[in-house]
Amino acid sequence: MADATLAAPAATAPAAAPADQASRLRFNGWRKVVLLLGLALLWEGYARHLGNALLLPTFSATVRALVEGFASGELLARTATSLELLLMGYGAGLVLAALLTALASLSRWGAELLELLTAMLNPLPAVALLPVALLWFGIGAPSLVFVITHAVLWPVALSSYAGFRSVPRTLRMTGRNLGLSAPRFIIEILMPAALPQILAGLRLGWAFAWRTLIAAELVFGVSARSGGIGWFIYTNRAQLETANVFAGLLTIILVGLIVEALLFRGAARATIQRWGQEQ
Amino acid sequence: MADATLAAPAATAPAAAPADQASRLRFNGWRKVVLLLGLALLWEGYARHLGNALLLPTFSATVRALVEGFASGELLARTATSLELLLMGYGAGLVLAALLTALASLSRWGAELLELLTAMLNPLPAVALLPVALLWFGIGAPSLVFVITHAVLWPVALSSYAGFRSVPRTLRMTGRNLGLSAPRFIIEILMPAALPQILAGLRLGWAFAWRTLIAAELVFGVSARSGGIGWFIYTNRAQLETANVFAGLLTIILVGLIVEALLFRGAARATIQRWGQEQ
Amino acid sequence: PQAQAETKELRIAQQFGIGYLPFIVAKERRLIEGEAVRAGLPAPQVEWITLSGAAAMNEALIAGSLDIASAGIAPMILTWDKTRGTADIIGVAALGSMPNVLTSNNPAVKSLRDFTDKDRIALPSVKVGFQPIVLQMAAEQTFGQYDKLDNLTVSLPHPDATAQLLSGQSEITAHFTAPPFIQQQLASGKAHAVLNSYDVLGGPHTFNAAYSTKRFVEANPKTIAVLVAALDAANAWITANPAEAAKLYIAAEKSKLDPAFVEAIIRDPQVRFTTAPERATVFSAFLFKIGLIKRNPASWTELFQAGLWTKAGS
Amino acid sequence: MGVTLRVAEPDPLLSLDGVTLRYGSGASAVTAVQDITVDLAVGDRLVLLGPSGCGKSSLLRAVGGFQPVDGGRIHLRGKPVGKPGPDRMAVFQEFDQLLPWRTVLGNVRYALQRGRGLDRATAGKRARDWIGRVGLTRVLDAYPHTLSGGMKQRVAIARAFALEPDLLLMDEPFAALDALTRRQMQDELLALCEQTGASVLFVTHGIDEAIRVGTHVLSLSPHPGRMKALIPVPLAARQRGTTAFAQLEASLQADLLGEADQDTAPPSGERRHG
Amino acid sequence: MGVTLRVAEPDPLLSLDGVTLRYGSGASAVTAVQDITVDLAVGDRLVLLGPSGCGKSSLLRAVGGFQPVDGGRIHLRGKPVGKPGPDRMAVFQEFDQLLPWRTVLGNVRYALQRGRGLDRATAGKRARDWIGRVGLTRVLDAYPHTLSGGMKQRVAIARAFALEPDLLLMDEPFAALDALTRRQMQDELLALCEQTGASVLFVTHGIDEAIRVGTHVLSLSPHPGRMKALIPVPLAARQRGTTAFAQLEASLQADLLGEADQDTAPPSGERRHG
């Protein structure tokens, strides 16, 4: 029967899964590597078939550019600059999202405000914030942090709040039964209970922070000195150094993969998977 | 005791809430209006205090520009164009997200692929897709639809998949007990069970579709004839017609509010709230 | 028979601004179609597209989504150099000469030497755009060091930079800009001119140029000739009817600008609508000197297609 | 057996006065319980006995402060019952009342820290003690999702007992337990009450359990739950095997089984077998 | 009472052969049940009786195909048990086994449509019938979250019964029901078995229920669950009040209560009261 069950769809795999967790983890890694290799080969093949290095360099050319970029130290410095901005904006976004979501779960007014602000501001592109950002924060890094915050705040708040709202009634009653204060109720009951959704929000926020950073670096007044990886991409794009452009994008992909593997997966494994909140 | 309980935090309001749902709905609307008025007043006040119409027009000036824009028919036409693109991209994104998520819940390989692609592609800015988009779809609308699809696909897929993974074991077993085929299991069990998360993903996808559309309209090329609301914003920005720029943004906000009120709230009320999946 | 081999449709991309007036006139007055008929060719299906920035132009051109791109002369030369042996782009025609001006709202700034660490110079694009290159040329002339001012530059689109400069509430104290923003800023009284690109280049120079791939130009010589003829016709018309040209521009761009204001820009003696490139080699020489291009064209004819060689370019 | 109204206690711990609970509003409103009037003195253990869906859980939730009342009043020590609090610890009917992100020990310890304000060490010690008493020392560090149904309920019981509340609200707490464990839990409950003087509101479907655990039994009519009888359990009846027990059991059994639930029992026309 | 191994059925519906179930791996592995060997003929109703946490639910899940076996084999009609299917309908122990987005009627009808391939109208008719039999006609159009615990379980029971499976897997299905409703459900179960020849695997903590429902009782030892005794229930014992019943009940009671669970029972040192 073990065979039969294993043949069943993975989505419906029995909860006994932890049984061979250790071996599975190794297995997963293996599959990821195969998939990554496959994607790289696909890229290489398509780019060669296309034969237009100005538009789409081969994977190998991109890797060469990446290695050179890191060897020269430029790509590393640019990545560091971007990551610094990103983390500041991400942090600020998380703090604001936490505050807004807390407010929303504490009072009807807060809930209405969160819903309203999310529906109104979330669709606005970063450009829309430009005038206000420049007014409040001036040129350069602080404005960038501001738009990154905007990019992170809404997805995280929306996901978390949706998570809060679907915490089962019994769990809520358990928390209230202990006479918890509002902050404790939020931090010690709602947040862990909504962690799967919060984590999904954090992942999305992270991705949108990147997107926004890159898109905004051009419009938001960065100077050659302080430019991050967006600057690297744009200047190389303007010079048709396409391999470098893709090296920059590949860097973002690599950072994404590392953060996903180390941070988000790790966090999920240490929490919601361990707690049985996720299959 | 009724008083005492009502005084309790809203987040912990008893499940008896549906009791006065009808009266509550009216109440909600009232609060929203108050909040909206407050935000409008804040805008007006701050803009007047600033006294720099070039950077930030007053709310009233923006409304005037909005009314004129709609009266002349231009804003309406632009909005219609944008909405059309948006819906196409949104639709394509949803279909792809559904396919990817289904694949991910059917096989381990699919799951790994989804996780990998999301971690890799989600952080990439629209500009990264430009070469490929141009190659595949040429300049103009199809490319725009392509990047909107990219913007919608990942948040929806990620949220849905997170939702799928946190469907309780008993519910999964119930579905499997009926010997459902894989598509049925996904459509009739996993999807409704994960609806709170899917709805959150749809909301986010909607917002990101807008953001991307506006940002991409110029990068991806439009002709004056076919330009949408992004074109409206850009041309007015190029002419320093700031009130019109904000009228364009206000239009996005209004569309966002309407879609939220009619579509997402309505959908939530007809489903997850009715089914007790959300407090 | 040869005409039939040529393209039936022509996809032309422009950017924002009055610098693209010849394109706008050709579009609105259907000059390309007219010239084609005059040359005995079937009128091509012309599609006019607006794109922002040279990079998107280049990618679209290289991807084959565009037939004719347009950008500042400096980025075009850069692209010409970068694509030698691959996409092989080549200039089709200049889109006129007009000065760009470095303006400032800081009364203390009278010349490049007066900039301090507190000043910020807004440029519409990064590093290799038209204005950054001219600024570097000026810095080279002033300080003997072309990247002397790079640390003061920030990238900000023309309209935003203009708003910032005029607001006086921002760190932006200078802006290297193009018509009509120059005239708007100067007219406001809040900014003054610090540097004129004509002075840097030593005279009138091409601002924008239209370009395509060698392959397209060679496959469609007649169409290209028609295009150049249409641009020449547009330029002639503009010069002859500045008031009407202003009105046409305002109508086509749905601009809120005052027609008299636009007309004044068109009538500005420094502004010349011509398809002949001017001082293109000054740019290429500088770009070669600072190592941005690997080959220094001996003559402007290397940069532009043969159909233009009869013009009095430089 | 008619409705035996409780003589009003002079200084009741808990007093319900004409309590009515409803769900929904307007035409679709469902009345869960109607007009419940009963007092609980300190040390009383009131067992709610009644058919499925008659509103027992709702009533417990109302007393716990989790649910508003739609008619009548609930007073605790003379004051209207307010927000939920650890003075009224509840064991809910559902299996998902443990915090999934805390271990068995963590769940009980956390409740003690927050509900009783104990420091971590003291709370941990007391938690271990109670987890031992419900027989779960083996799974001290297990997360709730790895427990069986009965084990989860025992953790919730240990948590409620450990907090030594004035009033215990227990909603079919022992339903998922085997006979032996159930008896042990009953013993623990009685011992706790004796020791701390706690009062209990207890829902069960077992008549013998009702007699064993309760000082009084409130039997409710089928949906919507109305008071059918309030029966004191004589001390003599508490011992199983005595005639007093047998008599009380028989009378309760007749009360519950005899009057068929017109609402929840299948109409005779619908039944084919049995 | 020793372990009475079942004589192998000639053509068993279900046969468990040395079944062992484990959770986790390596040092942290927990054995839920060990070495269970038993055959079920068509029409047999095997009751699993055993202390909380001894692996009854796990065993049911394994037979249902929801969980892999870690030792031994499970055969259904001679073939290794495969994926779950409507031929083995389960009533789970948890309350959240209804689809929250379907009404009471919808839940049962949907199961009939998918599990039995009936069209909507036929399925609806049969669903109504069964919902009536579990006494829930009143809440036909209610969503699960508005039901009481016992009502939810009854919907699940109606759903399982309506599908008329070959093998019913019932995990403490009547634990949340009052005595009257419980008896009605037992009757429905027995009638259904008689009518369709269904076999049943039934978990309960009630000894009287075990005797009333089962043709055989398998008593399990405390964690990890091993077979302690497999006792056939003589026809004579099925009627409550008979001496055969009383004897069997007493013997089972002694079996369950007598041998204290060394693992789950509180160590004597830890107990302070009672």
Ligand SMILES: Nc1ncnc2c1ncn2[C@@H]1O[C@H](COP(=O)(O)OP(=O)(O)OP(=O)(O)O)[C@@H](O)[C@H]1O
């Ligand atoms: N959230 C709710 N919304 C609407 N009706 C509800 C809700 N909760 C319970 N009810 C209804 O109230 C009545 C009483 O429910 P309650 O859970 O209190 O019953 P109970 O006596 O605990 O039953 P059981 O013994 O089955 O647990 C039932 O008819 C039920 O349908």
Ligand SMILES: Nc1ncnc2c1ncn2[C@@H]1O[C@H](COP(=O)(O)OP(=O)(O)OP(=O)(O)O)[C@@H](O)[C@H]1O
């Ligand atoms: N998902 C799981 N992971 C790890 N251990 C588990 C898991 N599920 C159950 N167990 C363990 O397996 C054993 C048997 O659990 P099971 O639920 O089968 O018991 P049970 O006999 O049904 O108990 P109850 O009568 O309390 O419902 C228990 O010790 C439990 O801790």
Ligand SMILES: [Mg+2]
């Ligand atoms: Mg109940």
Ligand SMILES: [Mg+2]
């Ligand atoms: Mg169990």
